[in-house]
Amino acid sequence: MFNALEILGPGLFGDDAKALWFPDQASTYAAESDGTYAMILWVSAFFFVLVLGPMIYFTFKYHKPKGGKATSRVRHHNLLEITWSVVPCFFLVIMFVRGSWGYLDMQTPPEGTRQIDVEAYKWAWSMNYGNGAIHPELHVLLNEPTKLVMRSKDVLHAFYVPAFRIKRDIVPGRYNIVWFQATIPSEKASDEELDAALAAHKESGDATWNYDKYQITEDGYRYYDLFCAEYCGRDHSMMQTYVVVHETQEDLDAWIKKISSRGDTPPAEYGEKLYKLRNCVGCHSNEPNKVVVGPTFHNLYGYERPLQSGQTVVADEQYIRESILEPKAKIVQGYNPQMPSFKGQLSDDDIASLIAYMKSLSDRGETASDAAQANDSTASEGEAEVAGDDQPAAAEAAAN
Amino acid sequence: MATGAVPAQSGGRDAGFVSDSENYLKNSSGLLSWIFTLDHKRIGVMYLVGILSSFLAGGLLAMGIRWHLMSPDGLLFSNDAYNQVFTLHGAIMVFLFIIPSIPAALGNFLVPVMLGAKDVAFPRLNLCSFYLWLGGAFFFVGALMMNGLDTGWTFYTPYSTSTDTSVVMATLGAFILGFSSIFTGLNFIVTINTMRPPGMTWFRMPLFLWATYATSIIQVLATPVLGITLLLLIAEKTMHIGIFDPEYNGDPVTFQHFFWFYSHPAVYIMILPAFGIISELISVHSHKGIFGYRFIAYSSIAIALLGFLVWGHHMFTSGMSQVTVIIFSALTFTVSVPSAIKVFNWVSTMYKGSISLTTPMCYALSFIFLFTIGGLTGLFLGTLSTDLHLHDTYFVVAHFHYVMMGGTMVAFLGGLFHWWPKMMGKMFNETGGRISAAIVFVGFNMAFLPQFLLGNQGMPRRYATYDPEFAWLHQLSSIGAFTLGIGLLTAGLVLLHSLFRGKQAPANPWGGATLEWHCTSPPPFYNFKHAPAVGDPYEFANVEYDSATDNYVFTDLPRELVPDEHEPAPASAGGQA
Numbered sequence: 001m002f003n004a005l006e007i008l009g010p011g012l013f014g015d016d017a018k019a020l021w022f023p024d025q026a027s028t029y030a031a032e033s034d035g036t037y038a039m040i041l042w043v044s045a046f047f048f049v050l051v052l053g054p055m056i057y058f059t060f061k062y063h064k065p066k067g068g069k070a071t072s073r074v075r076h077h078n079l080l081e082i083t084w085s086v087v088p089c090f091f092l093v094i095m096f097v098r099g100s101w102g103y104l105d106m107q108t109p110p111e112g113t114r115q116i117d118v119e120a121y122k123w124a125w126s127m128n129y130g131n132g133a134i135h136p137e138l139h140v141l142l143n144e145p146t147k148l149v150m151r152s153k154d155v156l157h158a159f160y161v162p163a164f165r166i167k168r169d170i171v172p173g174r175y176n177i178v179w180f181q182a183t184i185p186s187e188k189a190s191d192e193e194l195d196a197a198l199a200a201h202k203e204s205g206d207a208t209w210n211y212d213k214y215q216i217t218e219d220g221y222r223y224y225d226l227f228c229a230e231y232c233g234r235d236h237s238m239m240q241t242y243v244v245v246h247e248t249q250e251d252l253d254a255w256i257k258k259i260s261s262r263g264d265t266p267p268a269e270y271g272e273k274l275y276k277l278r279n280c281v282g283c284h285s286n287e288p289n290k291v292v293v294g295p296t297f298h299n300l301y302g303y304e305r306p307l308q309s310g311q312t313v314v315a316d317e318q319y320i321r322e323s324i325l326e327p328k329a330k331i332v333q334g335y336n337p338q339m340p341s342f343k344g345q346l347s348d349d350d351i352a353s354l355i356a357y358m359k360s361l362s363d364r365g366e367t368a369s370d371a372a373q374a375n376d377s378t379a380s381e382g383e384a385e386v387a388g389d390d391q392p393a394a395a396e397a398a399a400n
Numbered sequence: 401m402a403t404g405a406v407p408a409q410s411g412g413r414d415a416g417f418v419s420d421s422e423n424y425l426k427n428s429s430g431l432l433s434w435i436f437t438l439d440h441k442r443i444g445v446m447y448l449v450g451i452l453s454s455f456l457a458g459g460l461l462a463m464g465i466r467w468h469l470m471s472p473d474g475l476l477f478s479n480d481a482y483n484q485v486f487t488l489h490g491a492i493m494v495f496l497f498i499i500p501s502i503p504a505a506l507g508n509f510l511v512p513v514m515l516g517a518k519d520v521a522f523p524r525l526n527l528c529s530f531y532l533w534l535g536g537a538f539f540f541v542g543a544l545m546m547n548g549l550d551t552g553w554t555f556y557t558p559y560s561t562s563t564d565t566s567v568v569m570a571t572l573g574a575f576i577l578g579f580s581s582i583f584t585g586l587n588f589i590v591t592i593n594t595m596r597p598p599g600m601t602w603f604r605m606p607l608f609l610w611a612t613y614a615t616s617i618i619q620v621l622a623t624p625v626l627g628i629t630l631l632l633l634i635a636e637k638t639m640h641i642g643i644f645d646p647e648y649n650g651d652p653v654t655f656q657h658f659f660w661f662y663s664h665p666a667v668y669i670m671i672l673p674a675f676g677i678i679s680e681l682i683s684v685h686s687h688k689g690i691f692g693y694r695f696i697a698y699s700s701i702a703i704a705l706l707g708f709l710v711w712g713h714h715m716f717t718s719g720m721s722q723v724t725v726i727i728f729s730a731l732t733f734t735v736s737v738p739s740a741i742k743v744f745n746w747v748s749t750m751y752k753g754s755i756s757l758t759t760p761m762c763y764a765l766s767f768i769f770l771f772t773i774g775g776l777t778g779l780f781l782g783t784l785s786t787d788l789h790l791h792d793t794y795f796v797v798a799h800f801h802y803v804m805m806g807g808t809m810v811a812f813l814g815g816l817f818h819w820w821p822k823m824m825g826k827m828f829n830e831t832g833g834r835i836s837a838a839i840v841f842v843g844f845n846m847a848f849l850p851q852f853l854l855g856n857q858g859m860p861r862r863y864a865t866y867d868p869e870f871a872w873l874h875q876l877s878s879i880g881a882f883t884l885g886i887g888l889l890t891a892g893l894v895l896l897h898s899l900f901r902g903k904q905a906p907a908n909p910w911g912g913a914t915l916e917w918h919c920t921s922p923p924p925f926y927n928f929k930h931a932p933a934v935g936d937p938y939e940f941a942n943v944e945y946d947s948a949t950d951n952y953v954f955t956d957l958p959r960e961l962v963p964d965e966h967e968p969a970p971a972s973a974g975g976q977a
Contacts, residue, residue: 020853021853021856021857022856022857023857023858029785029788032785033785033786033788033789036783036785036786037780037786037789037856040779040780040783040786041780043779044776044777044779047740047772047776048772048773048776051743051744051747051768051772052768052769052772054747054750054751055747055750055765055768055769058747058750058751058753058755059750059755059757059765062686062750062751062752062753062754062755063755063756063757064754064755064756065756066756066945066947066950067944067945067947068687068754068756069687069754069940069941070686070687070688070689070752070753070754070940071752071754072688072751072752072753073688073689073941074691074752075689075690075691075692075693075938076691076692076693076694076695077691077692077748080748081692081695081741081745084740084741084744085695085737085740085741088736088737088740089737092733092734092736092737092779093733095733095779095782095783096729096730096733096782096783098783098785099729099782099783099784099785099786099787100726100729100784100785101785102784102785103722103725103726103729103784103785103788104722104726106785106788107722154558154562155558155559155562156556156558156559156652158717158792160792160858160860162789162857162858163858165788165789166788166789167717167788167789167791167792168717168719169717169718169719171646171651171652171653171718171719172558172646172647172652173646173649173650173651173652174646174651174653174719176719212867212868225858225867227858227860228860229791229792229793229860229861230556230792231483231552231556231559231861231862232559233483233550233559233563234479234480234483234550235479236479236483236862236863236864237479237860237862237863237864237865237866238479238865240867336564338562
């Protein structure tokens with residue numbers, strides 16, 4: 001029994017804080033939405049008592065043994081009927097008007113609103129801050145209206161931030177717009193806390209940053225959850241990202257600058273970062289033989305790829321570039337063409353960094369071009385830099 | 401066995417007991433006598449078996465879902481498997497259980513008997529609709545066996561046009577089930593219009609018939625739209641005709657309009673017959689005429705009509721124009737008024753009644769509690785500013801479970817217990833029945849109240865895994881769901897037990913006044929020898945309890961207007977001479 005409770009982890013039997021009602025009211029909509037909710041709740045409670053009170057009272061009061069007779073033969077009462085038909089209508093009109101008022105406020109963004117382009121795809125988000133600065137997290141400025149222009153690359157998704165009380169479907173073939181104004185800034189964690197989290201992350205060997213575990217972003221901010229609220233397939237429940245509200249323009253600009261370029265980071269290292277941030281990791285593993293959705297990146301570069309068309313190509317720089325920009329051009333045997341294109345999403349330098357990262361994952365990273373020229377099939381014993389005893393297996397996995 | 405035994409002591413009329421040679425369950429035997437039967441009662445029983453089997457399957461899937469969600473990372477399934485499980489849970493419960501539950505199983509049995517008729521208008525069509533149901537069910541099972549189904553029961557495009565799972569097979573199944581539903585509806589409309597006995601005017605019909613009539617109208621008018629939608633979906637998926645999939649210049653929102661144009665009225669196909677059952681149950685077990693008969697009858701029709709105008713409230717966040725959204729919000733509020741009228745009338749019926757807390761009454765009271773919560777929480781979703789927060793969260797999940805399960809399923813169980821003696825001729829164990837009602841009530845609230853809180857906090861629906869802060873509410877909900885499962889199992893065992901050990905049911909064990917209580921339990925295969933004379937279906941003054949037989953008998957109404965004149969008794973209403 002004790003073990004069973006441990007499997008369940010924090011929860012009913014844990015002692016963590018148990019929130020009951022709503023998340024933080026972190027946008028200008030929240031107070032109005034919660035106020036309307038509270039109003040409806042009181043009206044509902046009133047009618048609930050009005051119905052259930054008499055019902056329970058009558059049940060006890062008029063409970064009789066079998067064979068008892070009703071003591072009233074009244075079967076209709078028009079005044080009563082009209083009263084309980086009309087009185088609820090007044091409450092309904094109030095709810096309707098107040099709800100629509102709040103809704104209309106959410107529809108038209110004010111002039112001069114900062115715009116962020118959002119792309120949703122199975123099963124990740126990319127927020128485009130302009131000038132090639134693209135990141136899965138949504139970073140906005142405190143007390144400034146922000147407009148999201150959202151499109152989907154594949155199926156229906158929905159943008160939902162509970163703390164902002166706002167939701168909007170993202171429909172393929174349409175641009176859906178949502179705007180909001182954040183009112184509570186995300187705290188910045190202390191340097192010690194951030195360092196501890198970064199160290200723990202390095203130690204854990206997790207492929208991606210574990211937000212729930214550290215409760216801060218990789219840059220040390222507290223965050224609000226952003227969920228996909230429209231069912232979109234296998235990893236729908238993992239299609240989450242995080243909203244950070246910056247207090248000052250400078251802080252936000254500094255963050256955008258930080259994510260927008262490679263800077264002095266070596267290409268392979270930056271490629272690894274992109275691999276996680278842009279959610280290549282969602283479908284492509286970097287371990288031998290592990291197929292998530294698409295082929296693994298391990299021992300991909302430099303190897304021959306059997307295609308659905310029956311041809312074979314060597315995975316060189318040009319092949320990888322093409323596969324990123326036009327994923328449906330060359331489909332490897334045994335896989336479905338479901339990867340979205342990253343055209344316009346990744347700069348040349350980003351793609352070069354990703355290729356460098358893939359090279360670092362392949363034991364043919366250095367010698368592929370020579371090997372391809374020599375047209376050898378399984379040469380390259382002595383040169384293996386990465387533990388390379390799994391080439392046949394890896395080739396097999398790729399063919400599956 | 402004595403036929404037509406009338407208790408001597410009270411001098412009341414009673415249908416007595418049926419002989420084996422006339423009992424509809426026993427008058428012929430063998431598999432073929434069931435497979436080819438045209439008797440609406442046997443078809444009703446076959447539906448009942450099929451529907452309860454589907455309910456068991458859907459319920460086990462629900463238990464799997466709740467077990468899985470005991471932990472944030474999921475205990476049981478991979479994400480893919482979870483998606484298939486919740487899809488099948490929804491699809492089976494909606495298409496195979498709730499929609500046909502009351503109309504097809506109880507309705508088939510009751511509509512002709514309540515009308516004093518020998519059968520429905522088109523007995524062969526009736527059998528045909530049962531086999532269509534069975535065919536549709538096989539397609540669903542087939543889809544499950546082949547590749548599974550992971551679109552959610554709503555089949556939203558473009559996910560449904562791009563997934564590899566058996567969408568075509570499942571939609572064909574739903575298409576066939578649609579025809580089953582249309583045929584049943586058509587049959588009932590014609591039956592009620594043409595086969596009412598002499599004296600049964602529209603406003604002397606039992607309210608269950610009013611509800612069934614309203615339901616049938618929706619079935620006949622709305623279900624063809626579902627058929628068209630599903631055919632278009634199949635055409636889109638196989639031939640890319642370009643209507644729903646943006647890749648071929650279609651629009652996914654169009655699919656949602658088409659789908660909900662059927663599926664919202666379908667919600668009323670599910671709940672209206674439940675209203676009908678509750679009107680009967682509350683009145684009979686309070687031994688008092690239903691309060692506000694005409695308002696309840698008209699509100700059924702009002703719901704059926706208004707129900708066609710509110711489908712857009714499923715799509716408030718999809719990007720419809722602001723005007724459209726606001727109009728749909730307003731229309732949505734209007735449909736809540738007739739539902740409220742019914743609830744008030746039921747409670748008023750209990751006033752100064754003589755309430756017997758039998759098992760059916762316990763379920764009926766439980767229904768009023770649960771449906772009131774389900775209805776009131778709908779207000780939060782009809783109101784636009786709160787819906788933008790609550791849409792597609794667990795708040796919605798809790799809301800429609802309160803309406804569909806706390807409403808329809810609980811009413812179905814209440815009705816099943818109420819008419820079980822009539823259908824099977826056996827009394828069940830009352831204590832066991834009441835205990836099952838209590839466990840179901842407690843388990844249900846424990847399972848679904850926490851889900852409202854989850855929705856408030858922003859937990860989206862259809863999630864295989866979730867953030868750790870939601871864990872405690874999910875675990876509470878799961879424990880409630882298991883309790884609910886035990887309650888339903890108890891109810892099932894009580895009913896099964898009665899088949900083997902139950903004592904023989906008298907003709908009128910609860911004291912009802914509608915026509916089905918005028919014939920034996922179970923009815924003879926011909927229901928009534930002659931069309932019975934019809935009085936007020938809610939007149940209980942002449943229904944007397946006979947403690948010797950634990951039965952209610954009909955006496956003559958006191959004649960107040962002409963006290964001196966001795967009139968002959970009205971023609972016998974019973975089926976037995």
